[in-house]
Amino acid sequence: MAEAQAAAPEESAPQELNGHAEGAPEALGGADSLDAGMQALSVYTVEGDTVVRLHQTNVVTVRADGEGINMALKAFAPGLQVMADGHVAEGNWRVTNGRDWSVHFFDGVSAAAMPGLFEQMIMQAGGFDGMTPQFMGAMPPGSVPGSASPSAAAGGAMGGGYMGGGSPEEAATNLEAYDDIPVEASGEDCPNPVEQFAELQLHPQLMHNIEVARYMRPTPVQRHAIPVGIARRDLMACAQTGSGKTGAFLFPVLHQIMAALDAAPDMRPRGCAEPRCLILSPTRELATQIHKEALRFIQRSKVFSVVVYGGAEMKTQINALDRGCHVLVATPGRLVDLIERGKVRLTSIAHLVLDEADRMLDMGFEPQIRRVVEREGMPPVGQRQTLMFSATFPKEIQRLASEFMTRYIFVAVGRVGSTTALITQSIHYCEENDKRRLLIELIAANAGRTIVFVETKKAAEHLEEFLYRSQIPATSIHGDRSQREREYALASFRRGHPAVLVATDVAARGLDVPDCMHVINYELPRDINSYVHRIGRTGRMGKQGVATSLFSPLNRPVARDLVTLLQEANQACPDWLVAIAEQSGHGGGRGYQGRGKFGGRDYRSNAQVRRYQHSAVGAMPGYSQGYQQGGYMPQQGGGAYGGYQASPHYQYYNQQPAQGGGEGGSPAMMPMGMVWQQQQMPPGGTAGHEGHYAGYAQ
Numbered sequence: 001m002a003e004a005q006a007a008a009p010e011e012s013a014p015q016e017l018n019g020h021a022e023g024a025p026e027a028l029g030g031a032d033s034l035d036a037g038m039q040a041l042s043v044y045t046v047e048g049d050t051v052v053r054l055h056q057t058n059v060v061t062v063r064a065d066g067e068g069i070n071m072a073l074k075a076f077a078p079g080l081q082v083m084a085d086g087h088v089a090e091g092n093w094r095v096t097n098g099r100d101w102s103v104h105f106f107d108g109v110s111a112a113a114m115p116g117l118f119e120q121m122i123m124q125a126g127g128f129d130g131m132t133p134q135f136m137g138a139m140p141p142g143s144v145p146g147s148a149s150p151s152a153a154a155g156g157a158m159g160g161g162y163m164g165g166g167s168p169e170e171a172a173t174n175l176e177a178y179d180d181i182p183v184e185a186s187g188e189d190c191p192n193p194v195e196q197f198a199e200l201q202l203h204p205q206l207m208h209n210i211e212v213a214r215y216m217r218p219t220p221v222q223r224h225a226i227p228v229g230i231a232r233r234d235l236m237a238c239a240q241t242g243s244g245k246t247g248a249f250l251f252p253v254l255h256q257i258m259a260a261l262d263a264a265p266d267m268r269p270r271g272c273a274e275p276r277c278l279i280l281s282p283t284r285e286l287a288t289q290i291h292k293e294a295l296r297f298i299q300r301s302k303v304f305s306v307v308v309y310g311g312a313e314m315k316t317q318i319n320a321l322d323r324g325c326h327v328l329v330a331t332p333g334r335l336v337d338l339i340e341r342g343k344v345r346l347t348s349i350a351h352l353v354l355d356e357a358d359r360m361l362d363m364g365f366e367p368q369i370r371r372v373v374e375r376e377g378m379p380p381v382g383q384r385q386t387l388m389f390s391a392t393f394p395k396e397i398q399r400l401a402s403e404f405m406t407r408y409i410f411v412a413v414g415r416v417g418s419t420t421a422l423i424t425q426s427i428h429y430c431e432e433n434d435k436r437r438l439l440i441e442l443i444a445a446n447a448g449r450t451i452v453f454v455e456t457k458k459a460a461e462h463l464e465e466f467l468y469r470s471q472i473p474a475t476s477i478h479g480d481r482s483q484r485e486r487e488y489a490l491a492s493f494r495r496g497h498p499a500v501l502v503a504t505d506v507a508a509r510g511l512d513v514p515d516c517m518h519v520i521n522y523e524l525p526r527d528i529n530s531y532v533h534r535i536g537r538t539g540r541m542g543k544q545g546v547a548t549s550l551f552s553p554l555n556r557p558v559a560r561d562l563v564t565l566l567q568e569a570n571q572a573c574p575d576w577l578v579a580i581a582e583q584s585g586h587g588g589g590r591g592y593q594g595r596g597k598f599g600g601r602d603y604r605s606n607a608q609v610r611r612y613q614h615s616a617v618g619a620m621p622g623y624s625q626g627y628q629q630g631g632y633m634p635q636q637g638g639g640a641y642g643g644y645q646a647s648p649h650y651q652y653y654n655q656q657p658a659q660g661g662g663e664g665g666s667p668a669m670m671p672m673g674m675v676w677q678q679q680q681m682p683p684g685g686t687a688g689h690e691g692h693y694a695g696y697a698q
């Protein structure tokens with residue numbers, strides 16, 4: 001797509017006439033009455049949409065419909081243009097003076113942030129006709145129907161940090177649901193976790209953007225992973241679905257890039273992108289989501305992000321790449337294509353992120369990943385930072401992943417591959433020919449957004465049609481739909497119209513749909529890891545969710561893994577399922593490391609392990625400052641992880657050794673309040689470990 005010169009949005013925009021929108025805008029207390037003396041900016045609603053308007057200059061109308069943002073541009077400020085870096089519905093906007101200045105303008109801008117953003121745009125562009133604009137500040141809470149806060153007012157993907165609705169305070173309270181999850185960090189010289197974002201001393205602009213996003217405090221995975229990322233260490237992190245992994249990799253990377261751009265002038269080449277950070281994602285929708293998330297946090301900074309993925313117009317993406325970027329979010333296939341066309345060079349990569357890393361490295365993606373990482377000029381292991389995140393991390397994939405990293409830290413929040421306790425899971429026995437009836441009952445019984453998962457594209461099509469015939473409005477997302485249809489389906493589902501989405505596993509990973517209340521496995525997956533990701537579309541960010549699965553005789557192979565998973569998560573496990581699991585022997589699914597194999601969370605048997613239980617108790621003598629202040633308590637396991645005790649270089653001890661869980665059992669947790677000390681690592685210890693790492697990297 002040519003640089004979309006403020007193209008008319010897909011949805012119709014209000015007609016601007018002399019400062020008023022046609023169709024009698026229902027002013028928020030009256031646009032003009034907001035402040036009669038302050039005419040620079042007004043905010044009002046038109047048919048339920050939020051409109052932000054710069055007066056006097058008659059320049060821009062921003063229309064947020066609660067999901068995306070659509071800009072209807074009449075004529076922008078003298079010397080300024082708005083360009084789309086990608087599909088306009090995805091909010092890939094930047095405002096530029098066409099020379100050396102531009103700033104991202106994105107649908108993640110919260111209403112609260114808008115005035116500041118406009119101010120910056122205008123100031124950096126040299127002001128408007130010599131006029132100093134005045135801004136009215138944030139919209140008052142509740143100013144948009146159905147919203148409780150400015151961030152919620154902005155709605156959907158709009159800047160509210162807590163996108164599940166509700167106030168930031170509610171979000172913080174919901175986040176407490178994760179506080180008592182035990183955390184393990186292994187690997188040598190592991191940086192300490194933090195309690196607050198403020199402790200991280202992030203780049204001021206990033207910190208400001210985190211505040212604007214209303215992230216009040218880091219989630220557990222963020223507390224542990226961000227310090228590791230900032231220390232430029234390689235990291236493999238495993239945390240439950242919906243617990244904030246995206247921020248856990250974005251913040252340290254953006255912090256480093258912002259600091260580097262402050263220190264040295266930007267030499268963005270033209271005609272080809274040479275990103276400093278490459279983020280790989282297995283699906284197009286997830287790539288877009290990560291890019292949007294990045295845009296929220298690079299606002300008003302010098303950092304540029306571009307997203308490229310298959311199924312979308314190549315020309316638009318090439319145009320965006322031609323202007324250069326620091327962060328490139330990509331799906332592997334399209335990336336390889338663009339590298340071949342000479343549009344992307346990987347020689348400047350300082351940070352490589354594999355989101356949904358286990359999926360990225362499984363057999364389907366491994367060849368493309370190897371090519372991108374090993375044969376396209378990317379700086380090798382040790383010269384770049386590699387970060388991998390997922391909610392599941394089978395051992396064999398960990399082993400493979402370790403080839404792409406060195407001296408890495410492994411962080412596990414909760415059990416690797418476990419489901420969050422926030423999701424209530426139930427399994428119904430059902431013959432194939434009875435499933436449709438049951439599905440209708442389930443949808444009727446649970447109001448709210450529901451994703452129905454099936455195994456194949458055909459099944460998705462048929463089921464969508466069946467629901468339509470049954471007068472249940474539904475849409476679908478699967479590989480046979482065009483990218484445009486997929487995006488449209490997801491956007492409508494996010495808005496809640498329709499409230500039912502039929503999906504294949506293309507929607508199983510990473511997608512963050514606020515207020516998705518219910519996941520139904522109409523057809524169970526063969527791989528238990530897929531089950532974990534699928535049901536993780538609900539019960540996110542501390543909110544409760546429901547997952548219902550229809551188990552038919554065809555699903556026998558997954559019975560055993562399912563039983564293990566349900567028991568691990570303290571969920572009701574029907575007797576009939578246990579009986580089937582016992583009959584069917586080993587799980588057919590690849591990957592779930594059930595209780596028997598849980599001992600090796602970090603597959604490195606001799607990694608140094610630290611265990612933490614978040615504690616409100618406070619300071620723990622004998623341990624590092626950060627933990628004492630943050631109320632963390634390092635813990636020692638018993639024999640469950642046997643290997644770490646064998647390490648000659650490093651161990652924790654306490655006054656009374658905790659009981660081990662035995663081979664392969666659960667790690668013993670130290671009772672709260674015990675005093676911990678850290679034994680010094682003898683000289684040469686590190687070298688010993690390096691030798692070990694070098695060994696398995698071959």
Ligand SMILES: Nc1ncnc2c1ncn2[C@@H]1O[C@H](COP(=O)(O)OP(=O)(O)OP(=O)(O)O)[C@@H](O)[C@H]1O
Pocket residue numbers: 161162163164171214215216217218219222239240241242243244245246247390391509510511512536537540541
């Ligand atoms: N510290 C925080 N405070 C408030 N909200 C947060 C915080 N961190 C993340 N969020 C919000 O939580 C939601 C879930 O985050 P995210 O999508 O990163 O989860 P995830 O762990 O990557 O999930 P998945 O395993 O499904 O990929 C998002 O809406 C995000 O904006």
